[in-house]
Amino acid sequence: MTSAGLHDGQAVIYGYDALGRRASRTAGDATTSFLYDGADVVLDRTSGGSNVDYLNGFGVDDKLRQTSAAGTHYYLQDRGAGGRCRAGDRAAAV
16 A cells, blocks of 8 residues: 545555565655564654654564653563553553
């Protein structure tokens, strides 16, 4: 997918790298670039200067932590069900 229209009429445009990974997302005046380590995103960088940093586990899309100016969120894993339960902070607030 290279673009999408939102319900408010705004267009979102996606760019991809040579490996087919999403490299950028532009909505209005804001562009987010995605930095990868292998198949996993490790950093989202916006044109406004804010960043979101990810700590990944061993599997693809196995997010363990997300850190941004808004704070740090830890992803609680439910390996029995095979998926993520929720994200919380250090105090386990969701």
